[in-house]
Amino acid sequence: MPKNFNLPTTLKPYEGTGDPNIHVTKFHSMMFLNSAFDPILCRYFPTFLDGATLLWFSSLPAGSISIFQELADLFTNNFTASKFYVHDSDYLSTIKQDQHESLLDYMMMFNKIAMEIPNLNPDIHLYVLKSGLHPSKFHKTITVAKPKTLAEFREKAIGQMKIEELRQVCWINKPTQSKEDDQKDLCESIN
Structure with missing residues (x-):
């Protein structure tokens, strides 16, 4: 772990409702402030998941994710139906x-x-x-x-x-x- 690394505490865990892209963006922004790099992003992302989203993450085959962007893409694609309807x-x-x-x-x-x-x-x-x-x-x-x-x-x-x-x-x-x-x-x- 990098020195002076602080895990963000203000981000609510994603439970499967709302826009998954917003959750990923918030997570990435908060981790960016800590100068977190890919392995840290991948390891800490599940700590901000709960309920069905955590179960989904737990079902991923071990070692199947090599970079955070891959995890983020899988996550957003899987939960895109949870996104609230956006008006035009x-x-x-x-x-x-x-x-x-x-x-x-x-x-x-x-x-x-x-x-x-x-x-x-x-x-x-x-x-x-x-x-x-x-x-x-x-x-x-x-x-x-x-x-x-x-x-x-x-x-x-x-x-x-x-x-x-x-x-x-x-x-x-x-x-x-x-x-x-x-x-x-x-x-x-x-x-």
């Missing part, structure tokens, strides 16, 4: 902002799914993101401003999210007569 860009068009859903919640849900789509074209991403907005002042603003990039859209969205957050604070803390008038005026101006 067409699925994004089904995501719509609900009437009472905050822009922040909509963007978080949309981006979570968008990140799972491999090689998503930024122009399609932007188009579908804008198309999913419910009719509102912000939707009108976006229609007029016509942001051409995701960065431009996000800049405008951040401003709208701040307004929504302030509205929420004002709604929760409705000004009473004893509070300062400027807070009341501020809350009324954003509504």
